[in-house]
Amino acid sequence: MDILKSTNRKNPISRETGIKPGTGDTGTLGKGMEVLEIISSAGRPMRFTDILDRSSQPRGTLHRQMTNLVSEGLLAANADHSYELGLKLLELASSAWSSNEFRKIAEPHIRALQAETGETVHLGILKGRQIIYLDKVEGQQSVRMHSQIGNASPLYCTGVGKAALSAFPIEDVRKRLGDTEFFRFTPNTIASLDALVDELADIRRSGIAWDREEHEPGIHCVAAPVYSQHRHIAAGISATAPAFRVSRGQLAEWAPLVKNTAQQIMKEMAARLSPRT
Amino acid sequence: MDILKSTNRKNPISRETGIKPGTGDTGTLGKGMEVLEIISSAGRPMRFTDILDRSSQPRGTLHRQMTNLVSEGLLAANADHSYELGLKLLELASSAWSSNEFRKIAEPHIRALQAETGETVHLGILKGRQIIYLDKVEGQQSVRMHSQIGNASPLYCTGVGKAALSAFPIEDVRKRLGDTEFFRFTPNTIASLDALVDELADIRRSGIAWDREEHEPGIHCVAAPVYSQHRHIAAGISATAPAFRVSRGQLAEWAPLVKNTAQQIMKEMAARLSPRT
DNA sequence: AATATAATTCCACATAATGGAATACAATTT
DNA sequence: AAATTGTATTCCATTATGTGGAATTATATT
Numbered sequence: 001m002d003i004l005k006s007t008n009r010k011n012p013i014s015r016e017t018g019i020k021p022g023t024g025d026t027g028t029l030g031k032g033m034e035v036l037e038i039i040s041s042a043g044r045p046m047r048f049t050d051i052l053d054r055s056s057q058p059r060g061t062l063h064r065q066m067t068n069l070v071s072e073g074l075l076a077a078n079a080d081h082s083y084e085l086g087l088k089l090l091e092l093a094s095s096a097w098s099s100n101e102f103r104k105i106a107e108p109h110i111r112a113l114q115a116e117t118g119e120t121v122h123l124g125i126l127k128g129r130q131i132i133y134l135d136k137v138e139g140q141q142s143v144r145m146h147s148q149i150g151n152a153s154p155l156y157c158t159g160v161g162k163a164a165l166s167a168f169p170i171e172d173v174r175k176r177l178g179d180t181e182f183f184r185f186t187p188n189t190i191a192s193l194d195a196l197v198d199e200l201a202d203i204r205r206s207g208i209a210w211d212r213e214e215h216e217p218g219i220h221c222v223a224a225p226v227y228s229q230h231r232h233i234a235a236g237i238s239a240t241a242p243a244f245r246v247s248r249g250q251l252a253e254w255a256p257l258v259k260n261t262a263q264q265i266m267k268e269m270a271a272r273l274s275p276r277t
Numbered sequence: 278m279d280i281l282k283s284t285n286r287k288n289p290i291s292r293e294t295g296i297k298p299g300t301g302d303t304g305t306l307g308k309g310m311e312v313l314e315i316i317s318s319a320g321r322p323m324r325f326t327d328i329l330d331r332s333s334q335p336r337g338t339l340h341r342q343m344t345n346l347v348s349e350g351l352l353a354a355n356a357d358h359s360y361e362l363g364l365k366l367l368e369l370a371s372s373a374w375s376s377n378e379f380r381k382i383a384e385p386h387i388r389a390l391q392a393e394t395g396e397t398v399h400l401g402i403l404k405g406r407q408i409i410y411l412d413k414v415e416g417q418q419s420v421r422m423h424s425q426i427g428n429a430s431p432l433y434c435t436g437v438g439k440a441a442l443s444a445f446p447i448e449d450v451r452k453r454l455g456d457t458e459f460f461r462f463t464p465n466t467i468a469s470l471d472a473l474v475d476e477l478a479d480i481r482r483s484g485i486a487w488d489r490e491e492h493e494p495g496i497h498c499v500a501a502p503v504y505s506q507h508r509h510i511a512a513g514i515s516a517t518a519p520a521f522r523v524s525r526g527q528l529a530e531w532a533p534l535v536k537n538t539a540q541q542i543m544k545e546m547a548a549r550l551s552p553r554t
Numbered sequence: 555a556a557t558a559t560a561a562t563t564c565c566a567c568a569t570a571a572t573g574g575a576a577t578a579c580a581a582t583t584t
Numbered sequence: 585a586a587a588t589t590g591t592a593t594t595c596c597a598t599t600a601t602g603t604g605g606a607a608t609t610a611t612a613t614t
Contacts, residue, residue, distance in 0.1 A: 026345045027570065028305040028602070033349050040372040048561060060604045063562065068303045072310050073404070078378075079509050081561075081611085085373030087402065087409050093370030094427030095317040096362030101355075125364065127350070132364050150371030232356050304601070305571070325592060337573045340593065358580090358592075 031057055031065050036074060036085060045082035093150060102233055103134050105272060106226070106265050110237055111137050113261045117239045117254050119246065122221075124153075124160035125235040129180055131161040134235070156182060156196050157189045159211035159223030163236030163262075165196075166203040167227040173197060188214045207262075208255045209236065218243050222251050224262035228269050237262055308334055308342050313351060313362060322359035370427060379510055380411050382549060383503070383542050387514055388414050390538045394516045394531050396523065399498075401430075401437030402512040406457055408438040411512070433459060433473050434466045436488035436500030440513030440539075442473075443480040444504040450474060465491045484539075485532045486513065495520050499532050501539035505546050514539055 038054050039046055048063070055062055066083065069075035073088030097103065106123050114121040114137040124131040130152040155161035155177065165173055174193065182191050190196050203209045209223040223238035239254050315331050316323055325340070332339055343360065346352035350365030374380065383400050391398040391414040401408040407429040432438035432454065442450055451470065459468050467473050480486045486500040500515035516531050 026348050029309050029345045029349055031602095032306050033351075036369055040369055043372065043376050045376070045378060049559085058604045059561095060563085060606090061602075062604095064602075067562090068306045071303050072306055074310075079505075079507070084376060084378065085369060087373070087404050087411075089366060089370045089373045090411070090427035091404075091409055091429050092313055092317055092362060092427075093366045094425055094429070095320065096364070096366045097427075098425065099320050099322070099361065101322060101361065127364050127368075132367055134364075134367070148371055148375065150367035150369075150374075152368050152371070228356075230356070308571095326590085335573045336592095337575090337594085338571075341571075344593090 028065075031061070032069055032074070035062070035065055035069060036089075039075075039083060039085055045078060045084040047082050051083070097134075097149065100134065101272075102235070102269070105268050106235075106237070107135065109261050109265050109268075110135060113137075113237070113239065113257060114139065116257055119239050119241045119254075122160055122238045122240060123226075123235065124158065124164065124238070125233065126155065126161070126164040127152075129155060129177055131155055131158055131164060131236070133160075153215065154180075154183070156180070157185055157211070157214040159209050159221040159238040159240070160236030162196075162200065162203055162211070163209040163223040163225040163238070164227070164234045166200050166209060167225050167231055167234045170197055170200070173200060185215050186213055186217045188212050190214060207259050209238075210251075211238070211240075212248070213243060220246075220248065220251060222255050222258050224255075224259045226262045226265050226269075228266075233269070237265070305342075308338070309346055309351070312339070312342055312346060313366075316352075316360060316362055322355060322361040324359050328360070374411075374426065377411065378549075379512070379546070382545050383512075383514070384412065386538050386542050386545075387412060390414075390514070390516065390534060391416065393534055396516050396518045396531075399437055399515045399517060400503075400512065401435065401441065401515070402510065403432070403438070403441040404429075406432060406454055408432055408435055408441060408513070410437075430492065431457075431460070433457070434462055434488070434491040436486050436498040436515040436517070437513030439473075439477065439480055439488070440486040440500040440502040440515070441504070441511045443477050443486060444502050444508055444511045447474055447477070450477060462492050463490055463494045465489050467491060484536050486515075487528075488515070488517075489525070490520060497523075497525065497528060499528050499535050501532075501536045503539045503542050503546075505543075510546070514542070 034055060034057070035051060038051055042050075042054075048066070051066070052059060052062055057065065066075060069086070070077050070083075073086045073091075076084050076086045078084065102125070103123065110121045110123050119139050121137045122133060123135040125134050126132075131154070133149050133151045133153070136149060153161065155165050165176075168176070174197065177193055177196070180193070182189070182193070182196075184191055190199065203225070207224060209225070211219075211221045211223065213220050219240060220243050221238040221240040223236045226235045226237055227233060237258060239251075239258055241251065311332060311334070312328060315328055319327075319331075325343070328343070329336065329339055334342065343352060346363070347354050347360075350363045350368075353361050353363045355361065379402070380400065387398045387400055396416050398414045399410060400412040402411050403409075408431070410426050410428045410430070413426060430438065432442050442453075445453070451474065454470055454473070457470070459466070459470070459473075461468055467476065480502070484501060486502070488496075488498045488500065490497050496517060497520050498515040498517040500513045503512045503514055504510060514535060516528075516535055518528065
């Protein structure tokens, strides 16, 4: 009997943290997702055996799984026997994006913020131990999306990430990021959980988070937290600029605008997203 | 015994057309996809019973399905008991997009075309009876994506759609669009399969497709087909402009550029995407 | 042509999904 | 506040559905 076998029945999502206890392999669906995840994290087309090697599933099972994924359009089988993620994902994501309630509420506000600052504004939402970029409004010179919608980035080195995290008490943050490896993207990247927790205290106090070239050299931003009643949604908005064009002092001048925008979004969320109590 | 029950075993994808015979409900995975599809096509959050009504699955089954989808992040359970598509879809789609081989090949070429024409350029790929927009390079005035990446549009009223279709012989087109309803988006929309087949003949001859304000009033475009060896990939590129700013005559002047770009993409595809024969 | 490597199919078997019905929960109404 | 309706969730005996090791077929390499 296989040790790696899934227990399936009972792997409930913790409604509190939104973090899954076991790594998501809920039954048959989880097996399919494992495949998508493997290919996604590889970031390139893979052949059957490449996937088999990284997978916990036996040959036959994996193969049928992949056949099913292909027939649903979630996976695409190329002519050269490689597999890549399917177009159906784009289609579903497009719908997910345009009908997302939170994003729709935030949209006019971040657009206004973009107009006020003249710089690129991001909306990122917390998911597990990552920030997912939900929207982006660019300034004039469209440099081409380096931070693309749907992109997942770490929490500890992004303005929106730290802002979103600041909505939670210290204990939750420690639980959430307990076994996270802190990768040093730049010399300024926060390198430990303790250092992060320290900075979160400042952010909680001031309502403003910074990214001081901690993720990408030459890029910095001001951010502010946006969250719902019971942190069901935790997110952040930021105004981002290249350091050579915008000084840290100038960035600081936008802080009140960013914070104010965040508060307006929260006000509207309270009115529109919460169940009547 | 339930009549609607899936046969599962054996519902192979037709490698020729890429069209699924039965409407995708391949076993357990298909049941999950049905849910996502229902919510996607509704375009707004739905409650459990709303989904139940539109679904072919019984209560208990549907509920467990949805629980699993939530725990995989494909579905999000809101505080007010409504469900919307999950952020995991954005994450996967982001990866699908940036690692897509065909898109990567096309990217520099459509960017060059954008620079030459100064107008918005689209890359759309054929999937079933729809065009999925794979990329978009905008001109200066960013009017905001109305046609977003991942968006699915009909084949019969878009430049890229008609271009892509022109890669197939008439019989295939008739088979593919046999039971499609032709919705009149504008007075110019092609209203029947026969009329479409007629126009495809012209496109096949000239290598150029038009959208003469057939999808959105005031918007027209020139397009050209892009396809691989055995039509494994069938797509189109287009240069789009508002009619008030760019006349049809001007559009015609870009036709050779568009066609040439398409041919360059195809040349590169032949070299990079095909299995050695 | 022969060998090696990878992809796909098969099928007896048991696990994992099913689904009808009962229960818990929430929102209105009286 | 209690009753009523509507909605969401859990239960569990049953079996259909997915499993997975091994055989087969296809593709690449020598």
